[in-house]
Amino acid sequence: MKIRSELFIGGEWVAGTATLPVQDPALGETITEVAVAGERECAQAVDAAAAALGPWAARAPRERAEILRRAYELMTDEADEIARLIVRENGKVFADAKSEVVYAAEFFRWFAEEAVRIKGDYRLAPGGDKRIIVTHQPIGVSLLITPWNFPAAMATRKIGPALAAGCSVVLKPATETPLTALAIADVLARAGVPGGVVNVVVAAPTAQRVREMLHDPRVTNLSFTGSTEVGRVLLHEAADQVVRTLMELGGNAPFLVLADADVRAAVAGAMVAKLRNGGAACTAANRFYVHGSVADEFTAEFARAMAALKVGSGLDPANQIGSLVSTTERGKVADLVDQAVGAGARPVTGGTILDGPGAFYPPTVLAGIAPDADILDVEIFGPVAPIVVFDSDDEAVARANATPYGLISYVYTGDFRRGLQIAERLDSGMVALNRGVLSDPAAPFGGFKQSGLGREGGFDGIHEFLETKYIAADI
Known part of the structure; x- marks a missing residue:
């Protein structure tokens, strides 16, 4: 498996405005230099996601499911290689890293199954004057922000349901562990995800780049895993455009x-x-x-x-x-x-x-x-x-x-x-x-109080990337 260090935008590996070193914390050595996205590259990632959204949402659920299933199979086949990459940039032991990759791949398998099981509703209104039809549609371009502690699992736990629902995404991984996220982008591309559906940008300065993307009216959803302190800031930023948020925050x-x-x-x-x-x-x-x-x-x-x-x-x-x-x-x-x-x-x-x-x-x-x-x-x-x-x-x-x-x-x-x-x-x-x-992956993950908003995984996870639509129809 080739170590990818470029940005992944619109299905292409592209250079950024600069580079930053990715360190091996156990050895104190630089693994490689990774490309950094500036304002232009982040805007291009949103452009690509917005352009890809309609065609991807129009794909049959079974087609989206089969692509996610192929991604699961590729990750499973290459689990040792991805685990070694996690060890190098994160520092955890190989057994932990391998366990993470297996867990991470399961999100692709689980949401491949959920993609074809999105439920709706059709019934007669109590007053008898109309039919109540309830359906669901993709919420749209979703900004995903992941931490360094589980660089594979936190990415797939968001990408899996987003793609299953028909959304396109821009993933911003932690600067400490970007190589795993880029490796997952490579897996998804080889699995058949069309260009622009998944984009990965290592953005700097992080706060400014995220702020710009959240204020782009085409970004309609934010899924964040990280500290409660940063989550509060992102909630404020999301409020300006009324971006829907999923927050998996701190614990104690x-x-x-x-x-x-x-x-x-x-x-x-x-x-x-x-x-x-x-x-x-x-x-x-x-x-x-x-x-x-x-x-x-x-x-x-x-x-x-x-x-x-x-x-x-x-x-x-x-x-x-x-x-x-x-x-x-x-x-x-x-x-x-x-x-x-x-x-x-x-x-x-x-x-x-x-x-x-x-x-x-x-x-x-x-x-x-x-x-x-x-x-x-x-x-x-x-x-x-x-x-x-x-x-x-x-x-x-x-x-x-x-x-x-x-x-x-x-x-x-x-x-x-x-x-x-x-x-x-x-x-x-x-x-x-x-x-x-x-x-x-089959259970709802999330907390009470200041530990977050919403749930990831389980039957709930895909609905974080769906809008509910009610249609009233004459009998």
């Missing part, structure tokens, strides 16, 4: 271990929930609330499991934890731990930056965390687990809900009924009950 996931939990199972789940992508995930368990009766046992076993992990380059299959995406991100994680320790927390394992090159930080477990500690208010985005002890279910639920975020929660208990009751009380859009992972 609580992980509850109740008194009757199987501690070994809880530790195994915690390892997955905390360390997917090295902790750099909006779904990562961020705050651990453990009942006092099992707190010592859970903390000791969790720390042993964390300490046993081997940290190093993601290309070495022996390593289980890779680097963070940059030394800047590592510095943020290290500062959070230092501040927590300064406030009285105790590192049971980890807690200090590793010697040597690369943006590595060791798996860390912090005990003695006060319920009002500052680290509990921040999305850590690294392999750090602060543990708070609680005394009752009511206390655990209250502490879990004491955040402006509500993306995902985790609950471990030996009583399924009790777990469901707790899950219903938690203010989050998703709950993993006795599981360390819950993401699935």
